[in-house]
Amino acid sequence: MARIAGVDLPRQKRIDIGLTYIYGIGRSTSSEILNQIGIDPSIKTDDLSGEDINQIRKIIDGEYKVEGELRTEISMNIKRLMDLGCYRGLRHRRSLPVHGQRTSTNARTRKGPRRAAVKKKGGAKKK
Numbered sequence: 001m002a003r004i005a006g007v008d009l010p011r012q013k014r015i016d017i018g019l020t021y022i023y024g025i026g027r028s029t030s031s032e033i034l035n036q037i038g039i040d041p042s043i044k045t046d047d048l049s050g051e052d053i054n055q056i057r058k059i060i061d062g063e064y065k066v067e068g069e070l071r072t073e074i075s076m077n078i079k080r081l082m083d084l085g086c087y088r089g090l091r092h093r094r095s096l097p098v099h100g101q102r103t104s105t106n107a108r109t110r111k112g113p114r115r116a117a118v119k120k121k122g123g124a125k126k127k
Contacts, residue, residue: 016034
């Protein structure tokens with residue numbers, strides 16, 4: 001089993017798909033890496049030689065931010081926005097949508113499950 005950047009790649013998938021299991025590598029980056037090395041993208045992950053895996057590992061470590069390093073950079077960027085107090089930072093702080101989506105309906109992923117509305121008691125009014 002190929003292990004690159006701390007991630008076990010799936011055995012029976014094509015290598016161009018398998019590389020996308022690494023956080024920070026998508027389809028285009030995956031094909032770019034394979035073209036650089038000259039590996040056929042249709043080869044299964046199991047069929048790669050140790051030398052091929054080392055070449056992929058070397059390119060990913062040298063040229064791309066992936067996994068933990070990328071996650072910390074993204075979280076630091078969000079923290080910076082929140083500390084600045086800019087509009088995007090305030091939206092992050094309140095866990096509301098950041099990119100201009102409507103919130104009167106929808107936005108349930110960011111806002112979480114609906115809370116029951118608080119109803120006032122409908123007793124008789126005193127005069």
